[in-house]
Amino acid sequence: MDDGPAFNADYPDVWTFTQDNLFSDAHRQGLKTAISGYYWFEKLVPQEAVTDHFYTPGEDRIADDEVVAGVMPWLQAGQDQFILIHLDQVDYAGHHEGGAKAPAWNEASTRVDNILSKIVATLDLSKDTIFICSDHGHVNAGGHAEPIQLHYWSHSLSLVLASSLETMGTSRW
């Protein structure tokens, strides 16, 4: 997705993508899309391209529980072809609960692992694909480091892709 803010912006200052994006393309294809996550996404993504949505200004474990409660019915119904689920509590722990070496970081990671297990359990990987990514890591003390050091943004990034080769090879979405 292009044209999003490269750095965190306050909610009123977040703008909608002006360039083409996955949600708009999916919408043009007649597919249903969904977002459950942080409320920046209601600003970033053209909302006419989003079929189902749940947004929260929260970033912690309580917010993630709400995000999961929002998305589970959509996953179980199987009506949406492209779903973004934004889980924020690991980043929250990095920024506000002691950083990447603190117990809260591992506790948040463990909770998100458990959430991912529940999400994956709703999928059929013979036809569904799940792509898990993070946007940046944290310095040991927490946060991005000041002044911002870009190598920390790539440090500890996680990328996971799960699908069948048949799904990957034959479907556009």
Ligand SMILES: [Zn+2]
């Ligand atoms: Zn962050």
